[in-house]
Amino acid sequence: MDLLNVCVAGATGWTGEAVARAVLDSADLRLRTAVARSAAGADLGAVWGGAELGVPVFSTVDDALDDVDVLIDYTSHTAVGRHVRTAVVRGVGVVVGSSGLSGADYEEIAALAEEHGVGVVASGNFSLTAALAQAAARLAARHLPHWEIVDYASATKPDAPSGTARELAEQLAAVRRPEYAVDPEHTAGHPEARGASIAGTQVHSLRLPGYTLAVEAQFGLPDERLVIRHEAGPSPAPYVAGTLLATRAAAARRGLVRGLDALLLSGD
Known part of the structure; x- marks a missing residue:
């Protein structure tokens, strides 16, 4: 089985940590890198307060994308647009879990994704x-x-x-x-x-x-x-399964998919 190499941006955040842990537990996904400005230079496991996992934490998305197939972004509305564009231009698929992008932003991202031959799956809610x-x-x-x-x-x-x-x-x-x-x-x-x-x-x-x-x-x-x-509810659990589904889909697609429901109803 070929593993998909994943980077989680926002891996110390509320949803990002839950998603990163789920990637670690997945048989077909490998958490290669993480992004968290406050923990840059450390191992993600140590940042979480446990044993080292061999997952380096970087301060920027651009630094974290070497040998990465899909970026999962759970950062902030101020940073997500820059992160998505950076990844797509690098030929890395993206799962957009952060809010803040407009319809015009997504039109630009759709064109970039087609141009660079990568998949982007964006959803306002991955539940x-x-x-x-x-x-x-x-x-x-x-x-x-x-x-x-x-x-x-x-x-x-x-x-x-x-x-x-x-x-x-x-x-x-x-x-x-x-x-x-x-x-x-x-x-x-x-x-x-x-x-x-x-x-x-x-x-x-x-x-x-x-x-x-x-x-x-x-x-x-x-x-x-x-x-x-x-x-x-108050836990990030509702968003994990949909995010992993989108991660697998982003690696296999070209262009932009808006809405998790588009994946669910297509049967992919």
Whole structure:
């Protein structure tokens, strides 16, 4: 069996550590390098407080990509775009687990991936249940013309909307644009109270203590309403299996795949 060499950027972070440990436990994946600026120069096992694993930690993605097949990025919204472009130009596939990239960013990344012959799999949420919720929302949008999105996260989440909410809005826009009885831009009083328009969909982001992550797509018709809601608990466990699935897919593909649900529904 040929092993896929993997680099995890953000391997000391909340999700990144869980994913890196899962790579170590996988028979077909090898954790070759890690990226964490605060631990650069150390062995990842020692950084985690255990025995050395033979996995060097680097301060930059560019330094960590030698003999790497796929980069898994769980860093920050400020760094992810640079990391993805660096890897793709180096001929390394990428799994994008960090939020912060716009539709325009992904258009550029798609072109780069095609040019350099590598696969990029990006998802606002690598939870299998979140992916299925997105697929259900796309189906609903084919039949129900009115919808909005509510995005919930902890008070400390620095970006809004979440990657999950942004991706969902963009996926629904690919089905059609929602209809509004009163265009949000024409709202009397404070139009900003109607939320942000993401790909034509109004998205409302709540940042409060007590939430981890949740996204709702709310669809309405006269005298009835459909709510498709995904919630995640306080551990990173929901995102591990989908990330590993995407890692294997990125190594075997060329070009950009948006959304874990695209992989699940294709059967790949």
